[in-house]
Amino acid sequence: MLLLLDIGNTHTHVGLANSRRVLRRWDLPTADWFNGRARRSLRTRLKRVVVNGVAICSVVPRAVQPARRAVRTLAGVEPLLLSPATVRGLGIDYPKPGTIGPDRLANAVAARARCGAPVVVVDFGTAVTFDVVNRSGDYIGGIIAPGLAAMTDYLHEKTALLPRIRIQPTNAAVGRNTEEAMLIGALHGYRGLVRELIGRLKHKLRTRRLPVIATGGYAALVAAGLPEIASVQPALTLEGLRLIWMSHQAEAQPGRPHPLTA
Numbered sequence: 001m002l003l004l005l006d007i008g009n010t011h012t013h014v015g016l017a018n019s020r021r022v023l024r025r026w027d028l029p030t031a032d033w034f035n036g037r038a039r040r041s042l043r044t045r046l047k048r049v050v051v052n053g054v055a056i057c058s059v060v061p062r063a064v065q066p067a068r069r070a071v072r073t074l075a076g077v078e079p080l081l082l083s084p085a086t087v088r089g090l091g092i093d094y095p096k097p098g099t100i101g102p103d104r105l106a107n108a109v110a111a112r113a114r115c116g117a118p119v120v121v122v123d124f125g126t127a128v129t130f131d132v133v134n135r136s137g138d139y140i141g142g143i144i145a146p147g148l149a150a151m152t153d154y155l156h157e158k159t160a161l162l163p164r165i166r167i168q169p170t171n172a173a174v175g176r177n178t179e180e181a182m183l184i185g186a187l188h189g190y191r192g193l194v195r196e197l198i199g200r201l202k203h204k205l206r207t208r209r210l211p212v213i214a215t216g217g218y219a220a221l222v223a224a225g226l227p228e229i230a231s232v233q234p235a236l237t238l239e240g241l242r243l244i245w246m247s248h249q250a251e252a253q254p255g256r257p258h259p260l261t262a
Helices: 030-034 037-045 061-075 102-115 148-158 178-205 219-223 236-252
Strands: 002-007 011-017 022-029 053-058 119-124 127-133 138-146 212-215
Touching: 002 061, 002 236, 011 030, 011 037, 011 236, 022 030, 022 037, 022 236, 030 037, 030 061, 037 061, 053 061, 053 102, 053 236, 102 119, 102 127, 102 138, 102 212, 102 236, 119 178, 119 219, 127 178, 138 148, 138 178, 148 178, 178 219, 212 219, 212 236
Parallel strands: 002 053, 119 212
Antiparallel strands: 002 011, 011 022, 119 127, 127 138
């Protein structure tokens, strides 16, 4: 079994996969890498699991070493750490590759494997990030905008009368109370932001057909009103990690089927 760790600022997304797909997913607090709880949690979860490979991507540099030590102890294997040097299935045409978040590389690999190129990934997290793969299969950069919850939280924190609201579906066009008015502005306005940026990317890439894959916490909610988004893939980052690990295994064992075209 392959253990996959996507270490984010707040949560670490954990996956177990075989050679074909991600089978199980769960989250643990990223802060738990620093107090020993993450190691204990993994020990419990993996009690009856034989792990023969580990792949890690992390946007929290100081969490990498505790995670590596934990998986070495629990699984007895050296993890593959995703970086521009270890990525497979993706070219990089970017001025400073070392500044690209490893999770964004994993997303781009999985999206290209699924849809070919060009392709765009939109990750709806604390920030919304667009990652762009051109028709040559190269990662060329992206777009970063405030996340949906960040926008509504900012309004609450910077005004005296606007409340904190829970992001949820709405079909209303005119708010009949403050909370509904804020929700309409956030959700429908946010879809407009995403639609405009996708349109500009189509123009930049000189294509009418541009597959867009959404992932992240608010992906399903925002994508529900956006036909421009082809699919929502909650496990996209973990799937990219799986593909990259499999690619390294194929390189180490000549004759083994290669899951990606480098």
